[in-house]
Amino acid sequence: MILFPAVDIRGGKCVRLTQGDYNKEKVYSDAPTEMAKEWQGKGAECLHIVDLDGAKTGESINKAAIQAIAEETNIPVQVGGGIRSLSVIEDYVASGINRVIIGTAAINDKKFLMDAVEKYGSKIAVSIDARNGFVATDGWTKDSTVKAIDLVKDLEAIGVETIVYTDILKDGMLKGPNFEELQTINDATTMNVIASGGVSSKEDIHKLKNLNMYGAIIGKALYDGTLKFEDVLDGEENAR
Template sequence: MSTDANEGRGGFEEFEVIPAVDIQDGEVVQLVQGERGTEKTYGEPVEAARRWIDAGAETLHLIDLDGAFEGERENAAAIDAVIDTVDVPTQLGGGIRTAEEAIDLLERGVDRVILGTAAVETPEIVAEISEEHPGSVVVSLDAKDGEVVVEGWTEGAGLSPVEAAERYADLGAAAILFTNVDVEGRLEGVATEPVRELVEATEIPVIASGGVATLEDVRALADAGAAAVVVGSALYEGTVTLAAAQDAVDGTE
């Protein structure tokens, strides 16, 4: 990969493949296009976390899916168990609605908090948290048909990812987590153009998520300028391995 493609990656010195540990009802699951009732379960969260660390994960992506839908952190105990067990950086989202809660999580050992609904409804929360813990806020911009969606991907926010990214960069966000809900969990490939547009529109790193099924998908997102990619279903189903996914990009640099 060219040096130019690595510019603007902020805290990500090199492109990183981040395993997803999405938790619903205390179990690791993967949803198709974010819809409840489509989930496939993959066991216990601490076991999954250890598996990915043993496979070489440098960061874990933890999501409380019940929290994302209900607005309260329903899987706090399971997530606390993961944080207490692992020795790699973690980024946590789902049900974090206040600055106080985010700051408490950061002080308890979470490295980055992911804000979706809270950031859209109350943008100043990003600045409030970032002032106390610089570099700790990832804003989640989840999009369906080109529109940012909130409340567990059930409600449109009336703005595009590019419009939103510009706002949060100014408020001190450390990165944007962009999930393309249209391809999420389907294992049918990625859409790179929305990622490229977002990368070009903001100075902060863009973490891509949604649709990765092959090593070519990982390379395509890296080539689009993403600083990292979150991978879920493809890893759990074994269509790609973490080592191969990372090597696929490292080998092009």
């Protein structure tokens, strides 16, 4: 299972939100690139980058900062947040981004998603952000009437290979992921499932690995010191 340290960017700074609430923000660094290089130095195999401004506005506001991370690190980087055009995907791929994550547009613009998957294949992933089993959009600020499990089936039919599944109510709470929901999603699809939201202990990571998750994103627990990435990585190595 791949462990992805998260680097969430808002206003050019590395921040964390609680349950996706833009009014509950904590700034951890004024230099996202340096934070990304720090996780690489601690042994990260991949990085998960989110443009929080982009997720809310639909514009890739922090694109330059994200491209700088791709250029100054030498591990795979996946990026999400406000990606709603093929030109933005092209810019990211050209700058060395390994995987581009489509979120809101996967709900609101299926043709765009299909075109992206047709053109870029495995470089496209979809973020499913769910609240009480229903998909949320626009930086988690809007709830849809689409059930997460139904979206999973649609995405697989389109040809998406990887999804990032986040239970919003678990995100930033340091109380563990929604294991039951994650198992339901993973059992319902052959796509790679990356778990996100609430991962806060070695036990959480071992449980996710036992559920055969493709990957897990770790955010607030790393920044608050609840988890040390080196310790988690050692545990993963010993378990292999």
